[in-house]
Amino acid sequence: MPIDESVNLRVTHSNLKNFSADVHFSLQMTVESAKDKLWKKCGTSVDSMSLELYDDAGAKVHELKDNLRPLGFYSPQDGYQLHIIDLDPSSVTSGGWLEDTSLVEKFSISEEAFDKLDGTFRKFKEKLASKNPSILEKKIPDNYMEDFCSNIKVGDRCEVEPGGKRGVVKFVGRAENIAPGFWVGIQYDEPLGKHNGIVKGKCYFDCPPLHGALLRPDKVKVGDFPECDPFEEDEI
Template sequence: MASVIQQVPADDLVLLRVTHSNIKSFLADIRFYRQMTVEAVKEKLWKKCGTSVTSMRLELYDDSGSKISELSDNMRPFGFYSPQDGYRLHVIDIDPSSISAGGWIDDTSLVEKYTISNEAYDKLDGTFRKFKEHLPQKDTTTSEAKVRLSHLPVCVKIYLAHGKYSNSQTSKNNCM
């Protein structure tokens, strides 16, 4: 049995780029059915961008950026406004008390950050700092350097002559 999406004609779906007036970083490509009401489109957008249906105004722009229309009648079908693939649907949040209105979502510098003193952090259990202290210390001294100074002229000659190291495994190990 075919799914509901497979039963819908392809020309009934439209792919639009969605932008938001308050959230500059919000950009999404969303598919809509042309037979949906404008209110149903707003409900779908509410789930994507967070602006409530009652606080949302929609504007439709063509692919060149020219405004085609404002979707003002919630009961009209979305297809009435003749949306095409590649058009842009712009969400305008008219709620002045919206969380996105003051730039709180885009600009994280407006949000107060949690800070803790080093002394208070040291008293906590299960911190990364305590985990790191319990790790075994890595020995940074090696018994043999990869490139021995006495082999350096040989390595240079092999590399220059062939454009790469020789096929000999010992030469590779000594020259890397």
């Protein structure tokens, strides 16, 4: 029984500039079968697909024109590039919209039509205000929780509750693009945060990714909180 030899090729596409995939092929499969396998990966139909083979130096070595030939006839080697050319101008891959979402038509609705919808947050607020108008009139003052910051300064070791997460204070002050009042920026000792100190496009402090948190000061306790020993829990 003959051995089913195979090859790994790097597949690229004429219309999909960001598409690149390493695909495993049997050398015994026909060119048409290879095209069918690629159609399921990139969306170009078999009838609209032309294939070109490039060596590892980027030089074209073959055009795979005969669909009935086995792939091995064209002597591909591991690491060669198999380039798909989509010949259909109306193909789903044409125009770049599969990669550039700015080209996709966005759903929009007029203010008049939106006002007629039920179950929206706008309708919820209107209903809430009709029952208790004072709820929407309450605003957070600019000095909210300022008193909690009196003993917190940048560089302090701290512990955050709930959860007992430890870290160092990196920011104390207002963050108007989030909400009025005072905030404390923490760099956690471990990747237990949500960001790298940049929140809603504004940099409040600098720290490694997933180590940053911005919290109200009432959740931050400063003091002698050394970094936790990662092996401590394993000790008996």
